[in-house]
Amino acid sequence: MERNEDQNARVQLPFTEKSQPIELTAEIALPDYRSEISRLLWVRPVLQPPTRFIGGGKVDFSGPVRYHILYVGPDGGLYSAEHEEGYAFSLSLDGPVRESGGEELAITAEAEPEAVITRVIGPRKLSVRCRLRAHMQGYAVRSLSPRVSGEGELHRLCHSAENGRVTFGEPERLTCSGHMTVDVGEGELRVVSAIGHAIPDRVTASDGAVHCTGEVVVSLLLVRENGDPSLPFAAECRLPFESELPLEGAAPDAAMRVTGAVGEIRCAVEGETVSVEATVALVAEGQSEESVLLCDDLFSPGRVAEYRTVEEKFWRAGLCTNRNFSISQEKTLAELGLGADVERILTVADVEVREKHPEGEKTLLSGDLCCHLLCRRGGEYAVCDFSIPFRTFLEGAWDHISLSCVAPCCRVSTVRDGEALRVDAEIYMSLRGSGSVTDTVLAEARFAPSEETKRVDMEICYPAVGETLWSVCKRYGISPESLANANAISAEAPGAAESLAGVRYLLIP
Incomplete structure (x- = not known):
């Protein structure tokens, strides 16, 4: 007879952590009422968080990607368009995880754009190739009670250990709206483009839910059309939000983070007032630690046994939070290849994390802020690309760290100072870290028949x-x-x- 009694040894352990590339291709045709494309300035993909479906021995992830297109029309003016496509990828489940049918699995995925290649193939048509990188993590509940063969009374020696527990939510969508008033000027006001970032401000957990407040910061590119070429200008509209996100397993003592992405943005102009409505997708995640009882040894009176022990890799919960930090750096115009006559319009930026490792009692996070400066020089619109390095430290250090780092947004501004350009940026990050520890547990005990003594x-x-x-x-x-x-x-x-x-x-x- 074989027995496998739980003895409170059910633990959530990682079973996979991997990344894979995803190639997307699309042909985008602008509607006839849009201006023709004379010169393409940028195509920026914005990914919405994926939903997941577990079944058939795999996990399917899918979500929308929204392309923001900025270009110059035949009349020399700035125009924009948006186009939405879908992306999808899968994670295969093997062995006992596959046999579980998806029960008690916690699986998450994050996707980020790596490179975009575009080509104009018609007056209102362009082709896009976008390479994404998907990062996946999976956790499954396992019983670590030893398998025992044979009958009889058992005595166990156990010890208590700490192990992490994580829970992942599904994307929850909401709509935010508001308006802003622009300074009075000559000419009719037109919205060229709108780019939004969701910035969670306060995240608190209750039983089965996460309460999140924050704001959607919409960067508007505006222009006044009065017959003469006028320089477009940037403005910022803030839309507050508050949402209760369902999250199974959430508890008041758990650490929480929320990631967010802005989808469609609608703008309407009435006089000097711009009304803005944005859709937002928010995802909550939480992690904590729990005590589990692990078996070190056991015996049955009067019987001899063969024992087998194994080393199991447990994990410890690290930080799980939303945080932000500032960076500032000066670049000379000569470094950027810009002349003194350059006219700055708008700066957008992406965060690329390159290093994540313990350093002393903290964890170093470093990378580059990739900036894209929209400007006008010699009467022509152009985009100047440059990078600013950053380094920041997180509390706590782990020998083995698996740091999930989503950098969904940053706010960046440029200030002209003579022949130099000062860049000030606020980087908002959603972080979840964990470390691993090894412990020896009894895996199996095989008892010989009892003997009379x-x-x-x-x-x-x-x-x-x-x-x-x-x-x-x-x-x-x-x-x-x-x-x-x-x-x-x-x-x-x-x-x-x-x-x-x-x-x-x-x-x-």
Whole structure:
């Protein structure tokens, strides 16, 4: 007979962490009412968080990607368009994880754009090739109770250990709206483009839900059309939001983070007022730690057993939070290849994290802020690309760290200072970290048939140096409680080195 009793040894352990490239191709045709494309300035993909479906031995992820297109028309003016496509990828499940049918699995995926190649193939038509990188993590609940073969009474020696527990939510969508008033000027106001970032401000957990407040910051590119070429200008509209995100397993003592992405943005102009409506997708994640009971040893009175132990890799929960930090750097116009006559319009930026590793008692996070400056020089619109390095430190250091880092947005501004350009940026990040620790657990015990043993009424045992109450009990095939009661000592921690402290001999009942 085989038994596999839980003994509170059900733990959530990682079973996969991998990344894979995704290639997307699209042909985008602008509607006839849009201006023709004379010169393309940029195509920026914005990914919405994917939804997941578990079934058929795999996990399918899918979500929308929205392309923001900025270009110059035949009249020399700035225009924009948007186009939405879908992306999808899968994660295969193997072995016991596949056999579980998806029960008690916690799986997440994050996708980020790596490169975009575009080509104009018609007056209102362009082709896009976009390479994404998907990062996937999976956790499954396993029972680490030893498998025992044979009948009989069992005595177990267990210890308590800490292990992490994570829970992932699904994207929740909401709509934010608001308006802003622009300074009075000559000419009719036109919205050229709108780019939005969701910035969670406060994240708190309750039982089964996460409460999140924040704001959507919409960067508007505006122009006044009065017959003469006028320089477009940037403005910022903030849309507050508040949402209750369902999250199974969320608890008040768990650490939480929320990631967000802005989808469609609609703008309407009435006089000097711009009304803005944006759709937002928010995803909540939480992690905490729990105590699990692991079996170190066991025996059955009067029987000999073969034991097999294994080393299991457990994980510890690290930080799980939303945070932000600032960077500032100066670049000379000569470094950027710009002349003194350059006219700055708008700067957008992307965050590329290149290093994540412990350094001392903290964790270093470093990378580049990739800036794209829309400007006008010599009467022509252009985009100047440059990078600014950044370094920041996170609290806590782990020997083995798996740091999930989504950098969904940053706010960046440029200030002209003579022949230099000062760049000030605020980077908002959603972070979840974990580390791994190794522990030895008993995996299997195979008992031989019991043998009849002759016992005298009472024996005396003189424990050797280093012996514990447990080792004596195992040798004589008696429960720790019985031996402790017979000798008026405690059986609370029979495997502890001090369990026989001060004991010269033991009466074996």
